[in-house]
Amino acid sequence: MRNRPLAVFAFVIATLCCLTRWAYAQIDPLFSWNDGAAKSAVADFVKRVTTQGGPDFVPPDERIATFDNDGTLWSEQPVYFQVAFAVDRAKALAPEHPEWKTQQPFKTLLEDGIKALAEVGEKGLLDIVAVTHTGISTEEFSKIVLDWTASARHPRFDRPYTDLVYQPMLELMTYLRANGFKTFIVSGGGIEFMRPWTEKTYGIPPEQVVGSSGVTEFQIDGKGEAVLLKLPKVEFVDDGQGKPVGINRFIGRRPIFAFGNSDGDQQMLEWTAAGSGARFMGILHHTDAEREWAYDRASPIGKLDKAWDEGVERGWVIVDMKADWKVIYPFEKQ
Structure with a gap:
């Protein structure tokens, strides 16, 4: 109960911030410009x-x-976000593919992560996308994407990509x-x-x-x-x-x-x-x-x-x- 005044204060501040943004939007719909x-x-x-x-x-x-x-x-x-998704997806699939430890472009990708993309080139990236985006239903893929957007974090901002x-x-x-x-x-x-x-x-x-x-x-x-x-x-x-x-x-x-x-x-x-x-x-x-x-x-x-x-x-x-x-x-x- 001792924290209740602080919680109420935080709620009031948050509400005022939302109302302020709403008021700005009514006056100027492009208020961030x-x-x-x-x-x-x-x-x-x-x-x-x-x-x-x-x-x-x-x-x-x-x-x-x-x-x-x-x-x-x-x-x-630093890379298109879908590429970051493909890299994370490849890492998640790696335990099912022990051959990737010696097979390119996966070997380089698993060792160096996103830093390896320049080395594997366009063909290597296409191979990674093919493996990480196919072989499953559209419904399964949609769920995987949503799980990734909910959990993955951008390397610079440490926030969800969305x-x-x-x-x-x-x-x-x-x-x-x-x-x-x-x-x-x-x-x-x-x-x-x-x-x-x-x-x-x-x-x-x-x-x-x-x-x-x-x-x-x-x-x-x-x-x-x-x-x-x-x-x-x-x-x-x-x-x-x-x-x-x-x-x-x-x-x-x-x-x-x-x-x-x-x-x-x-x-x-x-x-x-x-x-x-x-x-x-x-x-x-x-x-x-x-x-x-x-x-x-x-x-x-x-x-x-x-x-x-x-x-x-x-x-x-x-x-x-x-x-x-x-x-x-x-x-x-x-």
Whole structure:
């Protein structure tokens, strides 16, 4: 009972913090964005396309917004998070595969962990992904992914990977949906890896996730139950030129709003820009080495080079993370 006043005080403080954030959101739905050209461009575009009778009005069923995931909605350093998942999954499977102690790329991976990825190369990484992502049903894989997101910790921040989502982008997606937009993820990441957690994390349901996919096969398992088995064969790569193809195949409408952060998003932005009427193309530039990371042209992960040049030339909105965002992650104090 002696701790009750302290508990009550903590509850009151937490409640006030929540109410403060709620109040800010009512006044300014993009309250984690600094005032400036990028924030103004977003607000101006939304106002233009939602003003009934205005020259740029877009009916709600055509208000499609697409977002890359890695490096656009959550961090992607020091390795893509799905790669970290594959590494952890390989370690968990290792006791069932004693041959990996001498077989590459698994030998190097088990000895050096994520540090070994540069050494094993792209082919080695594909072998690791094939072993860790296939041979089980889609339901089993979904559970494994959810268990990993609940237990794995990012090496720099010591937090769940799903904590490393960008607060300003969460606000942006909420703002768009409040104005009649339908928000989609269009990512080079695996569709089966993203779908289990995107609704809880981003408010984007699984049917609005477009990603790279492997072949699945319908089977009746040993228990007589119908399952979809994940096979070690690539079906579709949703990156680069694949993104507009994926949008056309799975969404069926050209976006009027698209956001990315790397050269892998260039074609999605170009496809969006090529439509008629009002268009918004956004690029997130990672410039904050203190709170997140700073990288662009030379980075092997999230390389931003040609898309950056095209964005500057064509007047796309370039968001400078350090200058345009008050906070990066939801857990930061404001």
